[in-house]
Amino acid sequence: MRDIWWRSVEHKSKEENDFIVNHFKKIMQRPFWIGIHDTQEENNWQWGSSNLNKRPGDFFNWAPNEPSNAYNNEDCGTIHVNGQWNDRTCSDLLPFICEADPQID
């Protein structure tokens, strides 16, 4: 049986971050969501797959003065066309890209 886990794309290394920017920069006229958040504990940034026992990763590419947690209400990460990240309010309507891990049981 084949299970596929979909999640918002994760950028756990500079190589992955560069890959996403290089492949999607033509459509990145707006920032889009990446799968990182600090919803459980302020400034403890985790990838969405962390609860799947995946390595949380130690690569971060925040823009200068980010994450700012503006209005004490920015808990979800976005990426800009320059590859740098910003935290925003999680309910903002922005595009996202999904990635998947095909798993064969």
Ligand SMILES: [Ca+2]
């Ligand atoms: Ca926050």
Ligand SMILES: [Ca+2]
């Ligand atoms: Ca911010």
